[in-house]
Amino acid sequence: MSELANMLRDRGxxxxxxxxxxxxxxxxxxxATPEQVHAAVVEHAAGVNITTIYRTLELLxxxxxxxxxxxxxxxxxxxDVNEAQHVHLVCRACEHVQELDQEELATLAGRLLQQRGxxxxxxHVALFGLCGRCA
Incomplete structure (x- = not known):
């Protein structure tokens, strides 16, 4: 039985x-946004509506x-939570998203914990600015 099936069964x-x-x-x-997930799902199950996608994402x-x-x-x-944690760098001009290793924020995270608890x-960290192509 799959991991998802077991977790769902445990919740009835x-x-x-x-x-x-x-x-x-x-x-x-x-x-992926819920709309992108919806587009991917309907390729396999045409009757799935966007409300089902949102509810399922909340459950997951x-x-x-x-x-x-x-x-x-x-x-x-x-x-997926199994991805390595990372910071998202989002370009305000072209909307391109880059990933930055979480270690890049380790010093700031440590200081926030020590000084402010x-x-x-x-x-859930996203930093907004301009990418190298748009700057």
């Missing part, structure tokens, strides 16, 4: 094909299988 829920398709799409796409996040970050003013972007959640 069942594994539906739609739930598995959403998780597979997030893992395959890397970083509650199960700690996916997480999200806000990379723009629009919908959140989801990715604040634990930085790297998975």
């Amino acid at each position: 829920l069942r594994l539906t094909p739609q739930r598995q398709l959403v998780l597979d799409a997030v893992r395959r796409l890397g970083h 996040e509650e199960l700690d299988l996916v997480t999200h970050v806000h990379l723009s003013h629009g919908a959140p972007t989801y990715h 604040f634990r930085l959640d790297i998975a």
Whole structure:
């Protein structure tokens, strides 16, 4: 039985094909908005609506299988929690997203913890600016 099936069963829920398709799409796409996940899912199951995608993403996040970050003013972007934690660098001009290793913020995270008792959640960090091509 799959990891997802076991987690759902423990909560009294069942594994539906739609739930598995959403998780597979997030893992395959890397970083994806609910609309992008929906587009990937409907390739395999045409009847799945966007509301199902949003609800499933929320459930998968509650199960700690996916997480999200806000990379723009629009919908959140989801990715697999098993990916290495990273910071998102978002270009305001072309909207290109680059990943930065979390160690780049280690000094800041340590200082925030020591001086303020604040634990930085790297998975939800997005830094906005201009990429090298747009600068």
